[in-house]
Amino acid sequence: MKLSALAASSAVLFALAAPVAAEPQAEVLHWWTSGGEAKAVGVLQEEFSANGGTWTDMPVAGGGGDAAMTALRARVLSGNAPAAVQLKGPAIQEWYEEGVLADISSVAEAEGWADVLPASIAEHMKCEGHWCAAPVNVHRVDWIWANAEVLAANGIEMPTTWDEFNAAADKLKEAGVIPLAHGGQAWQDATVFEVVALGLLGPDGFKKAFVDLDADTLSSPEMVAVFDQMRKMRGYVDENFPGRDWNLATAMVMNGEAAFQIMGDWAKGEFLAAGKVPGEDFLCESAPGDGYLYNVDSFAMFEVDGDDKKAGQELLAKLIVGPNFQKVFNLNKGSIPVRTDVALDEFDSCAKKSSEDMAAASENGSLLPSYAHGMALRGAQAGAITDVVTAHFNSDMSSEDAVKMLAEAVANSM
Amino acid sequence: MTVWLERNLPRMVLAPSFIAVLIFVYGFIGWTAWVSLTRSKLMPRYEIDGFIQYKRLFASPRWDTAMDNLYIFGGLFICISMVLGLLLAIMLDQRIRIEGALRTIYLYPMALSMIVTGTAWKWIMNPGLGIQEMVRGWGYESFTFDWIVNPDRAIYAVVIAGIWQSSGFVMALFLAGLRSVDGEIIKAAQVDGIPTWRIYTAIIIPSMAPIFLSAFIVLAHLAIKAFDLVIALTGGGPGYATDLPATYMYAMAFSRGDLGQAASSAMVMMAVVFAIVVPYLYSELRAKPHD
Numbered sequence: 001m002k003l004s005a006l007a008a009s010s011a012v013l014f015a016l017a018a019p020v021a022a023e024p025q026a027e028v029l030h031w032w033t034s035g036g037e038a039k040a041v042g043v044l045q046e047e048f049s050a051n052g053g054t055w056t057d058m059p060v061a062g063g064g065g066d067a068a069m070t071a072l073r074a075r076v077l078s079g080n081a082p083a084a085v086q087l088k089g090p091a092i093q094e095w096y097e098e099g100v101l102a103d104i105s106s107v108a109e110a111e112g113w114a115d116v117l118p119a120s121i122a123e124h125m126k127c128e129g130h131w132c133a134a135p136v137n138v139h140r141v142d143w144i145w146a147n148a149e150v151l152a153a154n155g156i157e158m159p160t161t162w163d164e165f166n167a168a169a170d171k172l173k174e175a176g177v178i179p180l181a182h183g184g185q186a187w188q189d190a191t192v193f194e195v196v197a198l199g200l201l202g203p204d205g206f207k208k209a210f211v212d213l214d215a216d217t218l219s220s221p222e223m224v225a226v227f228d229q230m231r232k233m234r235g236y237v238d239e240n241f242p243g244r245d246w247n248l249a250t251a252m253v254m255n256g257e258a259a260f261q262i263m264g265d266w267a268k269g270e271f272l273a274a275g276k277v278p279g280e281d282f283l284c285e286s287a288p289g290d291g292y293l294y295n296v297d298s299f300a301m302f303e304v305d306g307d308d309k310k311a312g313q314e315l316l317a318k319l320i321v322g323p324n325f326q327k328v329f330n331l332n333k334g335s336i337p338v339r340t341d342v343a344l345d346e347f348d349s350c351a352k353k354s355s356e357d358m359a360a361a362s363e364n365g366s367l368l369p370s371y372a373h374g375m376a377l378r379g380a381q382a383g384a385i386t387d388v389v390t391a392h393f394n395s396d397m398s399s400e401d402a403v404k405m406l407a408e409a410v411a412n413s414m
Numbered sequence: 415m416t417v418w419l420e421r422n423l424p425r426m427v428l429a430p431s432f433i434a435v436l437i438f439v440y441g442f443i444g445w446t447a448w449v450s451l452t453r454s455k456l457m458p459r460y461e462i463d464g465f466i467q468y469k470r471l472f473a474s475p476r477w478d479t480a481m482d483n484l485y486i487f488g489g490l491f492i493c494i495s496m497v498l499g500l501l502l503a504i505m506l507d508q509r510i511r512i513e514g515a516l517r518t519i520y521l522y523p524m525a526l527s528m529i530v531t532g533t534a535w536k537w538i539m540n541p542g543l544g545i546q547e548m549v550r551g552w553g554y555e556s557f558t559f560d561w562i563v564n565p566d567r568a569i570y571a572v573v574i575a576g577i578w579q580s581s582g583f584v585m586a587l588f589l590a591g592l593r594s595v596d597g598e599i600i601k602a603a604q605v606d607g608i609p610t611w612r613i614y615t616a617i618i619i620p621s622m623a624p625i626f627l628s629a630f631i632v633l634a635h636l637a638i639k640a641f642d643l644v645i646a647l648t649g650g651g652p653g654y655a656t657d658l659p660a661t662y663m664y665a666m667a668f669s670r671g672d673l674g675q676a677a678s679s680a681m682v683m684m685a686v687v688f689a690i691v692v693p694y695l696y697s698e699l700r701a702k703p704h705d
Contacts, residue, residue, distance in 0.1 A: 076457070243563075243651055382670075383670040
């Protein structure tokens with residue numbers, strides 16, 4: 001009796017464990033664990049299962065991805081990398097140089113990625129000419145968000161130059177409103193800095209300074225002007241800003257305590273979640289000056305063994321760039337699709353503007369990677385610049401000293 | 415057989431932990447030293463490339479700030495905790511009534527994790543939420559206590575939170591020390607009519623020298639490895655004004671993908687620890703010669 005029960009149960013177990021021919025499998029390492037993000041990644045998970053794949057979720061939260069990178073290092077060192085990892089910018093090429101990334105050119109070519117992705121963004125997804133990563137979304141970084149009511153009450157238009165911004169901010173300060181909502185964390189300081197730098201240096205100057213790390217541009221008088229403007233920005237921030245999280249700063253704009261915030265379009269998610277309407281309750285406008293700073297999330301594909309895992313990886317890459325996922329994911333996340341051929345009917349006005357500006361910027365070559373969000377430079381160089389920016393912003397250092405320090409820090413980080 | 419076992423049992427029992435320590439402590443110290451001589455970025459590489467990482471380290475203004483902060487934080491944290499702990503211990507030693515309850519109250523902060531201490535003090539010292547706002551609410555409009563947001567003062571804010579956490583523990587150490595002083599000597603001194611403060615400075619405190627050393631070593635290692643307190647309290651900010659060597663190393667290793675640089679900073683931290691521990695070991699070993 002006992003024996004037959006044992007036999008029956010082991011037969012069931014065996015049936016469950018029996019291998020199905022090359023069923024697509026993918027283990028995905030990411031750090032999208034909070035509300036809207038988790039929902040967005042759930043969309044991908046469902047679509048992957050609907051196509052017959054087995055998804056192994058490996059979410060590692062904490063430290064803005066630092067914890068996930070530590071986990072990744074351990075997995076790669078033990079020779080057992082996940083199939084896809086949330087990575088972005090030059091970090092993809094950095095991992096490629098460690099010799100652990102896979103080639104997914106066959107999927108990319110079959111799906112015609114080159115025709116639907118903006119050229120400068122597609123470049124980030126390639127390792128020495130072949131495709132090694134799949135882009136998920138485009139966040140624009142150079143936005144100014146404003147409380148419509150506060151601006152109207154003080155007779156202020158959205159600024160189109162930095163002089164106008166300064167004039168508006170001075171007026172607001174006199175009226176007792178905090179002109180700029182800002183959180184004193186290094187990455188937020190760097191975000192404001194790069195937006196100011198794009199405005200004052202122009203797209204070409206920005207590219208030379210923060211993509212090519214051109215020493216002359218980094219120590220030019222224009223860069224001194226950028227730090228001068230940062231000093232002014234410091235005066236527009238309230239005194240409690242150190243350590244404040246970005247979403248608390250967004251809340252200050254929302255409830256009228258502050259007028260403006262300079263932040264990427266993830267801030268839009270906060271406004272929308274609070275039931276605010278773009279164009280009525282809050283305004284979104286690109287920051288003064290030309291150009292478009294993008295922050296593109298992507299999944300890098302790691303070398304895996306076994307047909308099922310390879311099939312899973314290819315299916316995943318295909319789905320990520322597929323039009324359906326691009327639309328649903330980005331509606332959840334607040335960003336815009338990286339594909340230029342997705343209909344934007346369901347998106348809000350800010351997203352539509354972002355998409356139009358991206359197409360225009362891609363045409364005239366001013367579509368640029370964000371340095372503050374790890375798209376333009378490797379960690380060591382970007383970190384060295386941020387150290388100087390945040391040290392200047394949080395002290396009374398002169399702009400000339402800051403520029404000198406900037407050139408030295410960049411040279412020392414190589 | 416029994417004799418052999420008797421002689422070798424301690425060695426056999428100690429061997430596994432000895433081997434584990436050998437590999438996981440000293441082996442990895444060696445590994446870190448090796449990596450600190452390479453140009454390792456994201457992943458460790460093993461081609462030795464001289465002292466480039468140390469040159470970069472000492473050229474970095476952020477590292478200078480981190481080391482200065484370690485001296486300021488370490489110095490003030492250790493000294494003030496010891497003085498405060500000693501004073502509290504002497505007060506409690508006056509045979510007061512609810513000594514047990516008071517001792518527990520002072521000792522309790524030690525039971526909290528540094529993360530909790532840091533978060534609580536972050537709110538207490540925030541100018542818009544904490545002490546400053548409260549005192550201003552009482553009508554003293556010009557009162558300012560903005561250390562935590564002031565880059566020149568922020569490290570002292572960290573010191574305050576650290577002292578709050580540790581002085582109770584130091585008090586407990588000293589209290590035990592005070593109680594272990596021979597009561598006969600104190601009574602003899604009292605009979606001779608020596609004032610109480612003289613009894614403390616001339617008899618009790620000098621006889622507690624070993625306790626001072628223990629307290630110093632405990633506090634010194636807390637100061638050098640301080641990491642969670644800074645992360646919770648200021649996140650290293652404003653800017654990098656409250657960076658400590660440990661937070662610097664973490665940033666390089668885990669945020670920036672600069673393992674070589676992180677390894678070199680770890681080696682320098684270890685050198686600082688050795689500078690404190692070696693004299694201590696030396697004095698300990700000399701004081702109690704074996705055989």
